[in-house]
Amino acid sequence: MLKFQLKPRFMAFLFCLLTVNSLHAVEVKTLAEAEVPVSSRAIPERNKALKSALEQVVIKNTGSAQSLNNSIIQAQLANPDSLLSQYGYVEQNGQLLLRASFEHRRVVALLRQAQLPVWGTQRPLTLFWIALPGEGESILLSDSSTLGERQQLKSLSDNRGIPHLLPILDLDELMGINPNDVKGMFADIVASVSGRYQADFLALVAIEPAGGQLRYRLNLYTKASIDSVTPPLFSFNGTAQTVEQGLSAMMSALADYYFSKYAIADTGAQVGANVTFGNLETMAQLVEVEKYLKQLSAIKHITLSRIQGNTVTFSLDLFGSETDFERLLSLEPRISIVAPAGTGEFNPVPNATAKPVYQWRQP
Template identity: 25%
Template sequence: MRSIVLFALGLIGFPALALTNVDLYQTQVVLDQSVDKPDAQARIEGMEQVIVRASGMQDSVSNPVVQKALKQSAQYIAQISYGQLDDQQTLKMKFNAPQINGLLSQAQLPTWPAQRANILVWLVEETQSQRAIAWEHTNSAALKQMKVQATERGLPLTIPVGDFDDVTGINISDLWGGFALPVGQASQRYPADAVLVVRASNNNVRWTLYDQAPKTIGITRQAPLSGSNNGADAADKMINQISDYYAKQSSVVVASESSESVKVRFTSLDNAVDFFVLERKLQQLNSVASLDILKIQGNQVTFLVHLLATPSEFEQQVTRMREATPIVVEVQPTIVPAQPEPLAQAGDVSDLTAEQTLPQIIEQAPAVVAPEPMLMFEWQGGKYAAPTPTEPVKEAPAETDVLETDIDA
């Protein structure tokens, strides 16, 4: 009986085993010795790959917040070493996962979870003489290109091994003709969440994605996704389209409240021009991800600054601005007086002992609340004062004596 229960639990949990945990934060970049700083360039390229893989968006590296962070790529690396790939020296990097996720949060970019659907790929290549299935051990340029691009996007692929069961379990005509039921039956031996059938001929790729468990392909009425791509990068385009599809399904945007932030107050803002100049200069700092305006009162403004660096580094960058002068303010802790509690209700005093009737408020110390840290700066932006409108200059009279008369008058 116990074995039957364990077997049933195994069947229930089997579909979840198909999901693959993708390593999003580790990458390897070939060093370009033709540039001045190959290591720095490789760190930027590696961080770009990790951000695209973790966010699921190819254009995520063009985000302004990400662009700032790329200039400080070394701060996001947890491990780094040198390696070899095809007789070329490479830089192996492992980025800090919480920092990358925090960066995506600050940039308001989505996060594609590491648990991703595993896709079984049936690739049929057509030449002038024959059609053949590309197995795991097949030396196929199209298959290699698909694997490389899938690694870049973090899309898990499984290629059939091509053993006796595979060879006898599926016909090339079934794959090429798009017959769903045989495809589903031949795919059930693999722990896959979806099945991708690709038909490649020269530089043309036609594909069909069955986004369902193999055992339901050809049985349910769920319609597959299909597409076609042309050109030398047809395989890359196909992988990008499928990656975008799954990323859109599973990605979430995490709120940025958890990012490291600091409050900063600026005084002596004489006009609106000063405010907008200050806001623009703060947004341009590499240590700043975004700004929130907390309070505007008189000639003072208080910001909540979401940081890409430490608060001390942000303070140093603001101090180097010629318009900002630090203000040292000694903030006294707030003392909250303790509130006495009634010892007993009226009429119950006779039941209390002498010790219990003593005023307990003497023993209660007032609560001390530590002040919230805040940076203070004085803004000296007088030259940014808004221009005052002037009246048009009138032409001088032609006769001098008339001008003198007007002046005397």
């Protein structure tokens, strides 16, 4: 029978000192869902829409439209019903939509079979500050805006599975920032009024007239560490005929950047690892940890290999590298490092390569 012991009181203090995870990633629950406009409920129209819906789901989970050219994906697109969980019809603003849900585990298995990269459900949260051309002067896009660009940003984010926030733009924010700060890419000023938002990344987006076209630019920063000389993590710019085209190009480029950092492909190599969690006080916590690990896109197989007191070690077979796996752990807000590698009583596997010990925090 498993028995979990309570840690001494000083352990709680040590946890507070050593916790390093400050990310605010969110779980995206729509990676196996899509909506497609249809002209009718006729069977041929339905079949065409289901194929388009599965295409959207593949792109959400792989990050690239190029994945649709894969021969295994092409074969599956000819038979989307075999992955279908359910579908139905909804009407929005006079437009009939087919809404389809596919079995996410089988979608991921298909992508692995096709040797395509997969990004899991935990994804970083991005706060967007967007300066748009207005009537005579630039304006900032707010979360409550009724402009078409607000809905377009939501659709683009949903289609790529990129969680996002827009600022409230209340009086305090408007006194601390103006569109020129965003257009000038003054990230330190923008960051100074963004403290209330629990986001991982800060995206500054500027769209402004340039001759007969529009010039757009996007700079991405880690929200937690910005000053006047901080270079962007990622930058993208170009020209477009419309604001909609510019937003679409930037969101596609940003999605490609995120997927290059977080999506994990199967290298075909046998990669083994172990991960240890301390301070597990109940069997329910152990079950939650194991459930979480099993759904990670980086893990092929998981085995509970060691229990000592309230410290538990799992043995893993991985897709990709151990670094890829650790990057995914850093995105989970319920996980933090309770002790760095090789610290005394926390090193549960003697004579093994020192690893950090993680803490599972209940929401």
